[in-house]
Every structure is written in C-alpha cells, then in structure tokens.
Amino acid sequence: MLAAGPAAILGGLTAAQSGGLRGFSDRVVHLLLPASCRRAPLPQGVLAHRTTQLSDRDVVAVAQPPRTVAARSIVDAAQWASSDEQARAIVAAAFQQRLVGGHDLHEVVDRMPRLRRRRLILATATDAAGGAHSCGELDFMRLVRRAGLPEPIRQKVRQDSAGRHRYLDAYFEEWQVHVEIDGGQHLDPAHAWADMKRQNDLWVEGDRVLRFPTWALRAHPDEVLAQLRAALRAAGWPG
Template sequence: MSLNGLNRRLPADDADELTWLLFRQDDVISLSQALRHLSRKAIRHRVATGRWRQVHRAVFVTHNGPVNADQFQWAAVLAAGPSAVLGGLTAAQAGGLRGFPRRVVHLLLPAACRRGPLPPGVVAHRTTRLPSEDVLAVGQPRRTMPARSIVDAAQWAATDDEARSIVAAAFQQRMVGGDEVHLVVERLPRIRRRRLILDTAADAAGGSHSLNELDFLRLVRRAGLPEPTRQQVRRDAAGRRRYLDAYFEEWQVHVEIDGSQHLDPAHAWADMRRQNDVWIDGDRLLRFPAWALRAHPHDVIAQLRAALRAAGWRG
C-alpha cells in the first residue's frame, strides 16, 4: 500500500469487499475488477453522475478530482494487466530512492504477457527473467525488489552517466549493499551496460557514492596512481565523524570533490571547517570542483601526483 493509502482513514470493519479493494488501490479500479462487484449499468451510472471518472480505456478513479502520482501508478499497472509490476526507476523511487526526476512510470512485464494500450507517460519493458525473488512480496502496487529495480533503472537510463549515478546513489542511500547488484546481474544474461553496472557497483560498495567520486577514481586508475580509500571515516577536533571523499592513507593526502552543494554557504562553511581540521592534523588536502574532473583532468592528475610525491610516494 502506498504512503497515500496509509494516511487515509481505514474502512469500517463491516465494509464490503469493494470498499476494501478501493482502499488498497488508492481509489483506482479496473473494469474487470469493478464487474466482480457491480453491473455495467451501475458502473456507467457512477461515471455519468461524476462519482467515478474513467482515466484510461478500462481503468477508473472513484472521484472526480486530480489523479495523484500514486493513483497514476495504479492506473498504469491495472491497464497493463495482472502480470505487470512497477520496475526500474519507478520501483526504486517507490522504495525510497531520491534525487532523480519522475518523468514516466516504468513497468516490467514477462515477455510472453499480452497487454492492452497504456496511458500516456507509461513505458512497458519486457523480460524473460522475473523470478519471485526479484518481486517484492509486500506492498502495493507490486514492484521489483531494490537491487533488481536499480539494475533495470541503470540499463534503461538515457546515458551512461545517469546509469552510474543511479547505482552510486542506491549504495549511498543504503537501498542496496554488498553483492546484491552482482547477484541480480548474474541472473540477467542479456542485460545492457553489464560491465558498467558491475564496475560501478564494485566502486560504490567500496565507498565512491557519487558520480563525481567515480569520475575521480577513474582518473586515478588511468594515471596509474595508487588507489585511495573512499568515504574514509575521520574524527574532527570535536569528535564528530567526518567522511573523506578520497584518502591516500599511506601518504596522508586527502582529496575533496566539490559539487553543486558548495553553492550553499552553509555547506561551504561546513566543508571549510572540515578542511581546517584536516590541515590541523597535518594531512595534505587537495580540493577540485567537479567540473574540473571532466574539463581539466590532466591538471587534476598533475596536482595530485605532485602532492603524493611531496608526501613520499615514489611510483
């Protein structure tokens, strides 16, 4: 059940089956479901009097107000048929993934499943592999499990960078962990971006939780520099836990990647305080804006190499 459903008043204990069905489905119902409880004449009367509204060919909402996001997802699933589940980015966002715009509703259907026309703004994807362990056993509408959702979102993404961002964000927001993504990929022999997804998951599990950190790690590897520890935990002067973007521990060289959050004065000051604590402890600290990783990678690597050599690296 959606958050929208949880905030609504529960039906009375003696409510009929139709009332409970509408409660579970956020007041959205398919024609075939409605016919189990009402005659066609009764359904037409509800539409004609404005109590119900037809939002798709055989899907209704039982009110005449605007359709919210949860109800639109129900309409999409019901229009596609009983085998459809929310998938990809839509399922991941239903499970709590943040930071990505909601453009369309993504559905996942078995390859052999027949379906009718879908509402505008709904995209259906087919799969030959949808085992029960990839479908969430609780919650409505049905959706894929977090790891499967992230893998599908990455392979359906518009660009490689978007795919990498989705995988990294899933680890950073603790939607997935360990080898969950790898296990899903192993079950999908024809997946797009297989190597990209596996490599990004491995790096994200190791601590690179943003696209900027992943870009930095790629530069370091290409340049043949030693690999840093990512998201290293340090204690500042007040004993608070701080997470370093990249830390070359043997040489005490610390790198911070400044993203868009540094346009916010509060964030900038918090990072300056963290930087000062690091300097006080004796580490060398380098800071690079995220755009420099892509626009001036040679300058970034040259400064990093110089800092490592000054700290004693002889690679």
C-alpha cells in the first residue's frame, strides 16, 4: 500500500479476508485505487485495480490498513475471481459466514453499471440470501428450476429428538421430501455419524430423505433429477 500511494486501499479478496472471510488461499494482495491515481511500480505479488466508482460508503470508516467494506469487497472479489465457480464460492461463503446479508450486495452492484459477472453475482446473492449457503446447494437450486420442479425451502430449521436445532439444506415441505447436499466434510467419520443420526430422526417422523454428493449434481444431473421426481411423486406431487 505504501508503494501504491496514499489513495490506495485494500480491495477484493484481500479486504474480505482482512474483514474475516475464511476458506480462500489467494496470496495476491489486491489493492483498489481511483482511476486517475498514478502509482510507482508495485512489489511482486501485489495487484492494483482501478475504479471510477468508490464512494465513502464503500470504505470502512476506521480500519488499518484502509479497506473496502464487506459487501464491496465481496463484489470486487467475485468480479476479479479466476473463474465463475470461484466467484460463486466467494459470494456463498460471505453469506454463510455472516459477513453480508439481505440485499447488501445488490446495493453495491446497483452502483457499478460496468461490473463484470453482474448477473452471476446477483443470482448467487439472491439464492444465498434465501438460505443456499454452499456451491452445492446453489447447483441444486439451478437444477430444480431448470427442470421446472417446485422450489424448496432452504435452510429450514427443525428440532431433532434431543431438541437441538438442525438446518435442512432443501425441504419440499408440502410433500415432506428433504434433500441434503453433501460436501467433502461429510466424508469425515464424525460428520458422517452426525448426518446419519439426523437422517434417522427425519425418517422416524415420516420424511423422505434424499442425499446427493456435490460432484453428482454436476456429473450426473439427470440421475439426481430422476430420483428427486420419483420421491416427490411418491409423496403425492402431481408432476
């Protein structure tokens, strides 16, 4: 930042990580500068981005080093991401980790008419605000909509037999069909047993429970949809 000059602030993924975002290992230091700002050559590993849209509301009032606020940081991180998949993961993680919420990202996007990945960021933020907090859940929602199936409730709270709150990834409440999207953490034995106990509680109550690994949503979408349709029809969905 000293090399870039007094107008430079941390931006994008670097600012988001400084604000608490976890789970991303990008070692590039991202700086944000006004478009008219001149700067000296930067050290290796530092990347400067220029912008014409940077208001006081986009900058943390008191932060050292200076950085953009969470919503602006996430939007910039998503537009500067190396792939659409990484951009979606960043947005979903920000909601999951409670760094942003509601329409925070929409308000930032509305002020940035030339934003890269505009539609992707808005769609992901809308789904994440509605409760889909992982890329697997977002992929599942896209499949459901593309197939014309009824839309489930996301992250519905239920109580297990011990009275603890559990969050269901996707719940077709009218037909009592519950879908869990399993990421890599579900392969861990402790997680696996916790998942089994939760599933058993749901089965005892009468729900139909389907489980899909995240990779199957991309590799075998037709098989996933076929099983979901079969479960909904068996539960009384007219199709």
